[in-house]
Amino acid sequence: MSETNSTGSTGKPIGAIIVDDEQLARHAVRQLLDAHPEIAVLAECANGIEAVKAVAEHLPSLIFLDVQMPKLTGFDVLELINTDAAVIFTTAFDQYAMRAFEVHAVDYLLKPIGRERFETALDHAKTRIGKKSPNPRAEDLAAAARPPQEFLERAVVKDGTRVTIIPIAKLDYVEAQDDYVALASAGKKHLKQQTIASLEACLDPKSFVRIHRSYIVNLERVTRIEPYAKDSKIAILSDGTRLPVSRSGYAKLQELLDQRPEP
Numbered sequence: 368m369s370e371t372n373s374t375g376s377t378g379k380p381i382g383a384i385i386v387d388d389e390q391l392a393r394h395a396v397r398q399l400l401d402a403h404p405e406i407a408v409l410a411e412c413a414n415g416i417e418a419v420k421a422v423a424e425h426l427p428s429l430i431f432l433d434v435q436m437p438k439l440t441g442f443d444v445l446e447l448i449n450t451d452a453a454v455i456f457t458t459a460f461d462q463y464a465m466r467a468f469e470v471h472a473v474d475y476l477l478k479p480i481g482r483e484r485f486e487t488a489l490d491h492a493k494t495r496i497g498k499k500s501p502n503p504r505a506e507d508l509a510a511a512a513r514p515p516q517e518f519l520e521r522a523v524v525k526d527g528t529r530v531t532i533i534p535i536a537k538l539d540y541v542e543a544q545d546d547y548v549a550l551a552s553a554g555k556k557h558l559k560q561q562t563i564a565s566l567e568a569c570l571d572p573k574s575f576v577r578i579h580r581s582y583i584v585n586l587e588r589v590t591r592i593e594p595y596a597k598d599s600k601i602a603i604l605s606d607g608t609r610l611p612v613s614r615s616g617y618a619k620l621q622e623l624l625d626q627r628p629e630p
Contacts, residue, residue, distance in 0.1 A: 380407035383429040415439025434458040453492040519569040541583040578616035
């Protein structure tokens with residue numbers, strides 16, 4: 368991640384960061400910004416993890432954000448940064464346009480970016496900056512990060528400046544904690560700001576089942592179900608974890624377990 372200290376000719380400059388895994392693409396945006404001394408490029412980031420750290424450090428008002436990057440996509444980055452910054456997506460693929468506007472992006476630029484189109488997007492960004500517009504909810508960002516008609520394949524979690532990527536196949540269970548969910552994987556819990564209902568909608572119902580109002584379990588982790596008290600059950604997971612199972616949850620769980628092929 369490289370940093371610069373450019374300033375505008377008058378007044379306070381608009382702080383911006385440029386995020387793209389291709390150096391030439393970052394250079395192209397910087398060149399287009401040379402005609403705008405009112406924009407101060409605070410950092411250039413070569414991947415999404417650098418971007419998350421840069422946003423926390425610099426608090427930019429404007430972000431030029433590539434969509435397709437290794438590890439974290441542009442949508443993943445937006446889900447993690449929780450910022451009021453105006454976002455202009457940059458990408459070589461036009462199939463992400465609708466999803467970009469669903470997460471309140473200011474504009475969407477196709478590479479190679481032309482000067483006239485860039486100026487239009489920048490005007491939109493300047494109009495947005497300073498206005499108080501509602502941020503999209505975490506579940507809306509998570510939904511936008513998932514390709515249409517597909518179930519979630521990974522979850523991204525931010526703890527301070529640390530970003531953890533959890534493959535959904537390695538998710539053991541989910542526990543609701545108010546407006547957060549705790550994602551249990553490999554003996555650790557990772558807290559994510561999202562409701563359990565919105566996360567449930569992103570998971571493959573053939574692999575994950577809501578066994579209780581506060582719990583979703585990976586079907587492959589369930590070894591057996593035991594009675595616990597009157598009209599209640601306990602699901603025993605392969606690592607020994609015991610999770611409560613409601614009456615309706617038991618019916619759904621048992622149905623899926625019955626469909627599971629014999630080992």
